[in-house]
Amino acid sequence: SPCWKWHLKRQCPWKAWFQFFKIIIVTTQLILFGIERQSHVIFMSESNITFHHLFVRDWTSNDETLPYPRASGDFAVYTYKDFIHSINYVVHRFSHLTNISLGLFDYHDHSTQTPFNFDSESNEHFITLCLDRFKTCRIDPICFKFNATNNFDVEEYLLNVHNETISFCG
Secondary structure, eight states: OHHHHHHHHOOOOHHHHHHHHHHHHHHHHHHHHHHHHHHHHHHHHHHHHHHHHHHSTTOOGGGGSSSSSOTTOOOOOOSHHHHHHHHHHHHHHHHTHHHHOSSOOOOOOOSSSOSEEEETTTTEEEEEEEEEEEETTEEEEEEEEEEOOTTOOHHHIIIIIHOOOOOSOO
């Protein structure tokens, strides 16, 4: 044992010191990892709240509390009209994201496929709207590109441009 070696031979127990040093290094690494993880979790939580405020219609500060669902009732869309208004709200807010947000939110896409295009000449934004349809366990995704302007209406767009409607009854 290191104590026996020290008392008997008066030699420094370097193996014991090495083990002690390893324990200090591993403990320091775990503490640093915990601090970094906590910072990441806080950033993700705050970003989630920010995007709720930016894109969810009728979202208030009362909805940020820990008890979820909120005290005033579940946050959901129950009617077709509310659904269309919610989509239009998101498209409108997304098209003005750089003007309304205080953060560093942008339209830049790092992937090779660009779901969002910005035409600098006409100052128009193009967003890809994807509809997934589920009928008899078959998925038919259909993606359309549309111009996100102030007067955009998803219902008119689907009906007039693509002769499509949104049906919730299979």
